[in-house]
Amino acid sequence: MGAAAIVLLLIASAAGVQAYREVRYPSPPATAGSLYLTSGTAIRRLTLGYHALAADLYWVRAIQYYGSTKLRLAGQQGRPAPAGGADAQQGYPLLYPMLDLTTTLDPRFNIAYRFGAIFLAEPFPGGAGQPDLAIALLEKGLRHRPDKWEYMQDIGFVHYWWRHDYTAAAEWFKRGSAVPGAPWWLKSLAATTLSEGGDRRSSRLMWESIRESAEIEWLKSDAERRLTQLRALDQIDEIQAYLKQATERGFAVADWNAVVRAGVLPGIPLDPAQVPYELDAEGRVQLSPRSPLFPLPIEPKRLKPMS
Amino acid sequence: MSAIRVIAVNVFRESVRDKVLYNLVFFAILLMGASYLLGQLTAGQDVKIIKDLGLVATSVFGLFIAVFIGIGLVSKEVERRSIYSLLSKPIERYQLVVGKYLGLTLTLAVNLSIMAVALYGVLAYMAWMAGPAAAAAWDAPVLDPALLKAIALTFVELAIVTAIALFFSTFSTPMLSAALTFGLFIAGRFSADLRNFNQVLESPVATTLATGLYWILPNLSPFDVRAQVVHGQPVATGYLVLTTVYGVIYISALIAAATAVFARRDFK
Numbered sequence: 424m425g426a427a428a429i430v431l432l433l434i435a436s437a438a439g440v441q442a443y444r445e446v447r448y449p450s451p452p453a454t455a456g457s458l459y460l461t462s463g464t465a466i467r468r469l470t471l472g473y474h475a476l477a478a479d480l481y482w483v484r485a486i487q488y489y490g491s492t493k494l495r496l497a498g499q500q501g502r503p504a505p506a507g508g509a510d511a512q513q514g515y516p517l518l519y520p521m522l523d524l525t526t527t528l529d530p531r532f533n534i535a536y537r538f539g540a541i542f543l544a545e546p547f548p549g550g551a552g553q554p555d556l557a558i559a560l561l562e563k564g565l566r567h568r569p570d571k572w573e574y575m576q577d578i579g580f581v582h583y584w585w586r587h588d589y590t591a592a593a594e595w596f597k598r599g600s601a602v603p604g605a606p607w608w609l610k611s612l613a614a615t616t617l618s619e620g621g622d623r624r625s626s627r628l629m630w631e632s633i634r635e636s637a638e639i640e641w642l643k644s645d646a647e648r649r650l651t652q653l654r655a656l657d658q659i660d661e662i663q664a665y666l667k668q669a670t671e672r673g674f675a676v677a678d679w680n681a682v683v684r685a686g687v688l689p690g691i692p693l694d695p696a697q698v699p700y701e702l703d704a705e706g707r708v709q710l711s712p713r714s715p716l717f718p719l720p721i722e723p724k725r726l727k728p729m730s
Numbered sequence: 731m732s733a734i735r736v737i738a739v740n741v742f743r744e745s746v747r748d749k750v751l752y753n754l755v756f757f758a759i760l761l762m763g764a765s766y767l768l769g770q771l772t773a774g775q776d777v778k779i780i781k782d783l784g785l786v787a788t789s790v791f792g793l794f795i796a797v798f799i800g801i802g803l804v805s806k807e808v809e810r811r812s813i814y815s816l817l818s819k820p821i822e823r824y825q826l827v828v829g830k831y832l833g834l835t836l837t838l839a840v841n842l843s844i845m846a847v848a849l850y851g852v853l854a855y856m857a858w859m860a861g862p863a864a865a866a867a868w869d870a871p872v873l874d875p876a877l878l879k880a881i882a883l884t885f886v887e888l889a890i891v892t893a894i895a896l897f898f899s900t901f902s903t904p905m906l907s908a909a910l911t912f913g914l915f916i917a918g919r920f921s922a923d924l925r926n927f928n929q930v931l932e933s934p935v936a937t938t939l940a941t942g943l944y945w946i947l948p949n950l951s952p953f954d955v956r957a958q959v960v961h962g963q964p965v966a967t968g969y970l971v972l973t974t975v976y977g978v979i980y981i982s983a984l985i986a987a988a989t990a991v992f993a994r995r996d997f998k
Contacts, residue, residue, distance in 0.1 A: 472919045472950075475957045476786045479779045531961045533869065534775050 463527025478529030485521035489542045496548035500663040526531055536564035540577050552584035575599030591638045593617040608632050629654050651695045652716050659708045662692050666706055676706040733821045741833020759848045763980040777856055777868055784849035784906055785880050788842055792888040800895025801907035803830040824989040831896050835889050846881050866994030874978040880959045886977035887953035891915055893984035899994040918950035
């Protein structure tokens with residue numbers, strides 16, 4: 424037997440022993456992540472000028488952290504939420520520091536600002552639920568690249584969708600539209616936001632604009648997902664209207680079987696992701712937590728008429 | 731002139747025969763290949779990361795080559811006592827120093843060229859895989875010729891590091907030479923801070939000393955244009971020329987110093 428075969432045999436034996444040990448003594452679950460270094464300036468120095476690569480590593484880490492935390496939280500759905508409104512801090516406490524480090528190490532890291540803002544603004548548990556930090560991150564990007572109308576669009580979007588501040592949203596869309604090279608529709612988006620902010624139709628218009636203009640596949644598919652969520656909201660309204668009519672006619676709408684038996688609906692309605700909607704005891708139609716579209720966004724309210 | 735050429739070619743051949751050198755090149759190429767896998771985890775930033783990683787790899791591996799081979803250029807000849815047979819030949823001491831230096835820079839040039847080709851190869855593969863639609867989202871073209879500007883300035887920076895290593899190699903032990911060269915490299919990367927010391931120091935003597943050091947130490951940070959080229963920002967030709975001229979002058983000073991020290995050494 425040659426030396427190479429012996430080496431291979433020994434490596435295979437080691438792998439076998441390792442596999443057996445892992446079955447007998449399973450590895451403890453991974454502990455919560457931590458950031459040993461929190462100062463971007465300090466890391467910039469420690470990396471001896473190779474800070475762009477360090478930014479890449481922190482970006483990969485931020486994505487892994489966001490993805491794994493989101494999956495972990497999705498697995499815990501149904502359990503009571505942590506008290507004290509500290510969900511985001513308990514769920515994604517390292518997200519903003521990681522994104523801040525990434526963008527300090529590479530201030531022109533376009534995607535870290537844009538994706539990072541989405542991860543931060545998205546309501547808990549889908550994201551950190553910290554729209555203020557999302558805006559802070561994008562404003563940091565604008566300090567380095569004042570010509571990025573995309574960041575202004577994203578800030579306007581965070582104001583619109585997550586803070587429901589349509590005046591601020593319209594202001595940012597307007598600022599973005601004034602940047603040379605900005606798309607024509609940003610100006611009309613500003614006007615629509617100011618006049619019809621919070622309306623589902625204007626939300627749809629906004630997401631369609633983002634879907635059409637997004638150069639990055641992930642942003643496109645995210646916009647597509649948002650549009651599907653809006654479609655689910657339309658469907659819920661429609662089903663709710665049928666149930667209301669049925670209730671008015673004296674039918675009990677406590678569960679789907681009763682609704683189907685009464686002939687109010689031909690079958691249990693499915694959301695656009697083909698997951699059945701849920702019906703609570705009070706007859707309210709809701710998206711299932713098992714649906715990939717869950718949670719639906721809190722629908723922006725119609726802009727109050729300005730006095 | 732022919733003596734310098736012969737020495738340079740011999741240094742290059744010796745470097746090529748050196749297994750460490752092969753390993754470094756192999757590892758650099760492997761790293762660039764691995765960067766493709768890393769790119770899969772980065773939400774569409776694979777091209778940026780491959781560029782960053784490729785450019786950093788050329789710099790870091792080049793740095794190790796420059797330091798660890800540079801420090802042995804002269805001291806190894808002294809340790810092996812082959813310096814006696816060399817000096818007994820009809821060559822001047824300055825020819826030996828310059829030849830050794832040029833041989834190692836030739837090695838670096840060949841290494842960097844191979845690394846650049848490998849980097850462009852990986853990027854071409856990425857461009858082919860991603861398709862034209864994804865290209866719209868990138869800050870700069872995938873096969874951006876501007877990457878060569880970053881590689882060219884890296885080469886000049888490494889040529890300075892080689893000259894530093896050679897200088898220390900003429901009068902110091904390899905270990906000490908390596909420590910001193912790395913020390914100067916780090917100081918060179920941060921030398922711009924010395925210029926701003928007057929903002930934090932009150933003593934005029936300390937400020938003058940810091941400013942003096944700023945002008946004397948090699949200023950290596952201007953050779954780093956990696957982030958600019960990766961983000962598609964322009965790097966002016968004038969900037970490239972002036973930075974290169976600075977590098978060439980600094981190298982000349984170091985080679986002159988190395989030659990002067992080596993000329994005074996007594997090998998009896």
